Amino acid sequence: MGFRVPELRNASVRIQHPERAAAIIRSLKEQGPSKLQVISDFDMTLSRFWCHGRRCPTSHNILSDSRVISEDGRKQLKDLLHYYYPIEIDPNRTPEEKQPLMVEWWSRVHELLVQQNIHKEDIAQIVRESGVMLRDGFKEWFDQLHEHNVPLFIFSAGVGDVLEEIIRQANVFHANINVVSNYMDFDENGVLRCFKGPLIHTYNKNNSVLQGTEYFQQLSTRTSIILLGDSMGDLTMADGVPNVENILKIGFLNDKVEERMGKYLDAYDIVLERDETLDVANGILRYILTET
Ligand SMILES: Nc1ccn([C@@H]2O[C@H](COP(=O)(O)O)[C@@H](O)[C@H]2O)c(=O)n1
């Protein structure tokens, strides 16, 4: 497969079952773009984990580190991050054990954010000042999908208003994109008053929070899937898709690489170790979409 998709030979690529991954990629090509849909996580998957030698912000971090949050609020939000993030990525706890703790984290953070007098009209500037970056190669990724009418479903436990703004500012918010995430609800003065439900956290990214959207039912003829994620919780994002025939799961392993590699290799078809680019995903997509 390496000569058809040269990016699969990149130093970051780890594959437990290369034959299996190659067979899936071949099937995706045989089925063609009219059968394809892409389901992707946002934070630390489409956005970068490292930028300029520092951690890049998630959509939540963009708000919690911003100038609109009081000093005390920022400290409380940071304390919560330092307590819950190690739990979120702990390879020795099951998703079932983590779930109530994730609900606790997200709920406490949203409660704190609601106390901060955040204005809808400030979001664009907050994003501009945040230093967030999409992964290298993002333009080719978003543009290829758009040009070939491949639907891109972004399923994020981040903050929808913020991540939409990031994609908009990068000029790649094309018509083929649908986002499901945690959206803010603003009052008549444009001030944040609550988050709209249902709450989406790292370990409930599945059909349970998509009730009533009908998105996957409308795409029921698109039975080929490329799934991109960076967390073990992202693996369930396609659970609501009917009639899946081929699914290629690509996982970005950004943090605590040695401890987590085994579980990622078992779960993802392709694991990208500390890779801040979309080069491998772009290479696979190019191969699938090119008529040869
Ligand atoms: N208060 C929080 C809660 C979560 N995060 C991070 O956000 C990411 C979830 O969004 P996805 O687009 O990846 O679903 C995940 O990486 C959490 O660690 C946060 O930074 N602050």
Ligand SMILES: [Mg+2]
């Ligand atoms: Mg993520």
